[in-house]
Amino acid sequence: MSMIRSFLVGLLSCCAFSMVQAQDSTKVAAPATAVTDTTRPAAESADALLSSLTDSIAAPPLLPDHMLLTQRVFWGKKGLVRLVGASPPTVEGREKELKVRRTMLSLHQIGGFVTLAGFIAQGIIGSQLYNAKGNDYSRIKELHEGMATAINIAYGTTALLALTAPPPAVGQRRGLSTIKLHKYLAIVHLAGMVATNILAHQIEKDFTLKPYHRAAAYTTFGAFAASIIVLKF
Known part of the structure; x- marks a missing residue:
């Protein structure tokens, strides 16, 4: 029994000694964490370098270089909007401006359809005026002039909505597009609109200008209708 007891005591002593060694080995492992901590300054320096590189990159422009x-x-x-402080040139300000631009261009489209309807009505009235005589001529001529005034107001309002809208976002697509084709046609019908009005006043002095007035009116109508069609199709 004494031998068995001595054997058990020795076995327990060996187990206790091995457990102490195991606990001590975990304590010795602590310096390993200290070694991994030495990588933190390198990571922090990398982050600082990346931050400095990001800061050195110039911010993208908020306004396009080319504007009307x-x-x-x-x-x-x-x-004028910047001078009065109504819309500062900031990211938030530009976001609001783009919303205003979207609204103004939507009204521009509505005005375009209203003007186009006026052109069609004026074409019908104009064709009747060319063949009218006597009292009918005076009545239709008065209607023709009134319609011309309404068209000029609708056309001018529609044009101003597009010309005074905030500029588009930076980075628009280059090359020929429906928007650019719409603008090119706008130049044509704007010139035709001016010529039509000038010739309309000159007809009172020289009736031989009627064919030119009519040709200018049809050219204006054709370019205006085409400018709307290219946006829809």
């Missing part, structure tokens, strides 16, 4: 003159007057860096 009317847009530059109102929405340029030194435009």
Whole structure:
């Protein structure tokens, strides 16, 4: 029994000694964490380098380089809207401006359809005026002039909504597009609109200008209708 007891005591002593060694080995492992901590300054320096590189990159421009003159007057860096402080050139300000632009261009489209309807009605009235005589001529001529005034107001309002809208976002697609084709046609029907009005006043002095007035009116109508069609199709 004494031998068995001595054997058990020795076995327990060996187990206790091995457990102490195991506990001590975990304590010795602590310096390993200290070694991994030495990587923190390197990581922090990398983050600082990345941050400095990010800060050194110039912020993208908020306004496009090319704007219409009317847009530059109102929405340029030194435009009237900037001078009165109504819309500062910030990211938040530009987001609001783009919403205003979307609204104005929607009204521009509505005005375009109203003007187009006026052109069609004026074409019908004009064809009747060419063949009218006597009292009918005076009545139709008065109606023709009234319709011309309404068309000029609708056309001018529609044009101003597009010309004075805030500039588009930076990075628009280059090359020929439906928007650019719409603008090119706008130049044509704007010139035709001016010529039609000038010739309308000159007809009172020289009736031989009627064919030119009519040709200018049809050209204006054709370019205006085409400018709407290219946006829809």
